[in-house]
Amino acid sequence: MPRIRHTTLACSPGCTVEATLELFGGKWKALILYHLFEDGVLRFGELRRRLPNVTQRMLTNQLRELEADGLVSRTVFPEVPPHVEYALTDLGKTLKPVIQALKTWGDRHAHSVQRNKAAD
């Protein structure tokens, strides 16, 4: 997913669909957002534990992109060892119904897709 593609919105009428998708179409972004919806505030290490298989570098990357898009806030506590907290911004919170729609659909229809794949 994800991948950053168009930079302009001046294309076809459904373009905002793509634009929205680019915000959390990255490999782990939807999952990051999902966990932030669930838990509210999470430290870097906590996120990492919730996303098995994600590398440190990828998690950092994705979080930075989410931050750049204004969906997630990053709060650094000047302590040692480091302490950084991630949370949804107000804008990020507005994505809740979208993520929820994705999850609802997945919970209800994932099995249908599994079946289709198996038919190959």
Add this chain to the structure above:
Amino acid sequence: MPRIRHTTLACSPGCTVEATLELFGGKWKALILYHLFEDGVLRFGELRRRLPNVTQRMLTNQLRELEADGLVSRTVFPEVPPHVEYALTDLGKTLKPVIQALKTWGDRHAHSVQRNKAAD
């Protein structure tokens, strides 16, 4: 987006979110689905005209994947010149609220993201 990643659903609780996203996270899939929701049935060439910048190869690829996932049906009319129609399957139609949620969010919040990007 598009990229196929996990094959198993036996991961974190929010995994169905990712699974759903993989279905239409491909570069043009959401847009394809969007236009099929709008217009019902579309021929290959009509789709191509609605998606400026998409190459023939990409469009074919994405359509084949959507078909393999059971979201889109492909009907070939044995004529010359060729005539192929694409439409949503019943499963594909159930994605409507999801795509709608993406579009609604985009229409409402795209400008906020534009502003954030500009701040770079």
Add this chain to the structure above:
DNA sequence: CCTTCTAGTGTCAGGAATGATACCATGCCC
């Protein structure tokens, strides 16, 4: 002095995703 903890960063490499281009069949029209 050595290790541990957290939250990173830098570099490199492999592979997948995407794009450009050229090509195909075939029936119709001139």
Add this chain to the structure above:
DNA sequence: GGGCATGGTATCATTCCTGACACTAGAAGG
């Protein structure tokens, strides 16, 4: 015979994504 139309394929090149791995700071604990 030549060109057009439609819905593709095949091949190649490139760009982008992602992962593996190593490395850092700085305080605390032994």
